[in-house]
Amino acid sequence: MEALSPTAVLAFRTHDSSRNRKPRERVSDLRREQPSWSMRKHHAHLSDEALVAQVARGDEGALGELYDRVGRIAYGLAVRVLRDDRLAEDAVQEGFLAVWGSAASFRAERAKASTWILTLVHRRAVDLVRREERRRTEPLDDETSAAAGGVSEPTDEAAWLRFERERVQAALRQLPDVQQEALELAYYGGFSQSELAQRLGVPLGTIKSRMFSGLARLRELLDESSQEESWKPEFTS
Amino acid sequence: METGIHELTAGYALDALDADERWAYETHLADCERCREELTSFWETTEALAIAAAGPAPNLDLRDRILTAARAERPVVVPLESRRGRFVPVLGAAAAIAAVVALAVGLWATQLSGDLDDARLALERERQAAAVLADPGARTVALEAGEGRLVVDDDGRAVLVLDGLDPAPTGKTYELWIFEGENASPAGLFPGQAGRDWVGLDATVDTGDVVAVTIEEAGGVEVSANDPIIASAPV
Numbered sequence: 001m002e003a004l005s006p007t008a009v010l011a012f013r014t015h016d017s018s019r020n021r022k023p024r025e026r027v028s029d030l031r032r033e034q035p036s037w038s039m040r041k042h043h044a045h046l047s048d049e050a051l052v053a054q055v056a057r058g059d060e061g062a063l064g065e066l067y068d069r070v071g072r073i074a075y076g077l078a079v080r081v082l083r084d085d086r087l088a089e090d091a092v093q094e095g096f097l098a099v100w101g102s103a104a105s106f107r108a109e110r111a112k113a114s115t116w117i118l119t120l121v122h123r124r125a126v127d128l129v130r131r132e133e134r135r136r137t138e139p140l141d142d143e144t145s146a147a148a149g150g151v152s153e154p155t156d157e158a159a160w161l162r163f164e165r166e167r168v169q170a171a172l173r174q175l176p177d178v179q180q181e182a183l184e185l186a187y188y189g190g191f192s193q194s195e196l197a198q199r200l201g202v203p204l205g206t207i208k209s210r211m212f213s214g215l216a217r218l219r220e221l222l223d224e225s226s227q228e229e230s231w232k233p234e235f236t237s
Numbered sequence: 238m239e240t241g242i243h244e245l246t247a248g249y250a251l252d253a254l255d256a257d258e259r260w261a262y263e264t265h266l267a268d269c270e271r272c273r274e275e276l277t278s279f280w281e282t283t284e285a286l287a288i289a290a291a292g293p294a295p296n297l298d299l300r301d302r303i304l305t306a307a308r309a310e311r312p313v314v315v316p317l318e319s320r321r322g323r324f325v326p327v328l329g330a331a332a333a334i335a336a337v338v339a340l341a342v343g344l345w346a347t348q349l350s351g352d353l354d355d356a357r358l359a360l361e362r363e364r365q366a367a368a369v370l371a372d373p374g375a376r377t378v379a380l381e382a383g384e385g386r387l388v389v390d391d392d393g394r395a396v397l398v399l400d401g402l403d404p405a406p407t408g409k410t411y412e413l414w415i416f417e418g419e420n421a422s423p424a425g426l427f428p429g430q431a432g433r434d435w436v437g438l439d440a441t442v443d444t445g446d447v448v449a450v451t452i453e454e455a456g457g458v459e460v461s462a463n464d465p466i467i468a469s470a471p472v
Binding site for chain 1: 244245246247248250251252253254255258273277278279280281282283284285286287288289290291292294295296299300301303304306308310388399
């Protein structure tokens with residue numbers, strides 16, 4: 001069984017999801033799947049945001065620690081968007097180099113560091129996939145099925161990650177079909193709103209509304225489900 | 238607030254806007270605290286979508302590759318000037334793509350920080366220029382006067398790449414022009430810098446246009462009485 005730190009469990013249990021939005025649970029505290037203590041003895045105690053500040057001072061070890069915490073999720077996301085291991089690695093690398101190059105301008109009051117990093121990697125992946133010729137000719141049905149769950153379940157992931165993934169997927173399934181489709185094709189498929197309007201044959205305004213309503217509803221559903229279910233591993237409590 | 242641009246917050250958080258809409262939204266974001274708050278909140282939801290995409294672990298050597306690449310370039314501590322300087326020496330596609338990413342990030346952070354000033358406009362211009370340089374479909378037009386080249390993409394967006402132009406003298410500025418036949422329209426000002434410099438034009442060019450540079454009094458002019466010191470071949 002995967003070892004989980006007490007902090008990790010605590011972070012999940014005390015998840016605050018009031019509408020007065022504070023940063024959500026600090027998932028990065030949980031991302032310690034393969035500790036290599038020699039590498040991170042100076043960084044392990046730092047928050048993601050403190051690590052970004054260290055990166056801004058040129059601390060490579062801090063960049064490595066951020067990679068250890070967020071890299072796997074970033075890579076999974078890039079693979080989902082790009083469906084190509086090499087391209088996904090490129091997107092992750094460029095995203096982390098962007099972190100390295102611009103850590104000084106990161107504003108912690110605006111977003112968590114992990115959100116920032118994933119945003120960078122995602123945008124890079126989307127820019128890359130939009131250059132790919134194949135997606136212009138591929139039928140949208142293939143995209144839909146790939147976007148909706150093309151990745152086989154990994155067997156070596158941490159329990160919290162599986163829990164969280166299933167929680168988000170369950171919330172997605174509760175959305176009206178057209179909203180779920182719009183979110184998945186946009187975020188995992190890399191399609192722009194105008195591309196989707198054209199390919200789905202609906203007005204652009206409709207696509208924009210579906211994405212807005214879908215994302216807002218998903219946010220609500222995630223807040224609700226995090227209040228209802230708290231993940232409690234058997235070996236604690 | 239207008240509903241349309243507000244709705245774009247979701248599209249922006251999902252990276253589902255086209256390039257021009259992304260620009261329009263980022264410009265709007267600068268002046269709209271409500272959208273910035275909404276975006277911060279939507280980004281938490283897209284982070285959940287990212288976590289839901291979790292799959293196999295990356296190759297073990299990816300970490301080393303990233304750290305090795307990071308070692309090869311120093312982090313940018315001063316946002317604008319050194320970032321500019323950093324990408325000037327090499328204008329290969331890879332460097333230009335890196336510039337696009339870095340500039341996008343700079344813009345992101347600047348806009349979220351709320352300290353908006355001229356740096357934003359400068360960044361926008363640089364980012365557009367970098368995008369043109371990164372475009373594999375862009376073509377190169379030689380200069381008939383001056384050292385360097387003009388790079389033009391399919392949409393007519395143009396970047397002038399200059400070698401060995403000194404900074405403009407005190408109190409003066411370089412001014413860009415687009416000549417459509419005999420008619421010259423101003424296309425932006427730039428200070429110039431030693432070594433290699435690159436500057437995006439404020440307007441697009443058509444086939445047959447000539448891009449030129451004059452030296453003017455600081456602030457620039459609408460109609461120039463000076464002869465160009467740099468001129469491209471017809472586009």
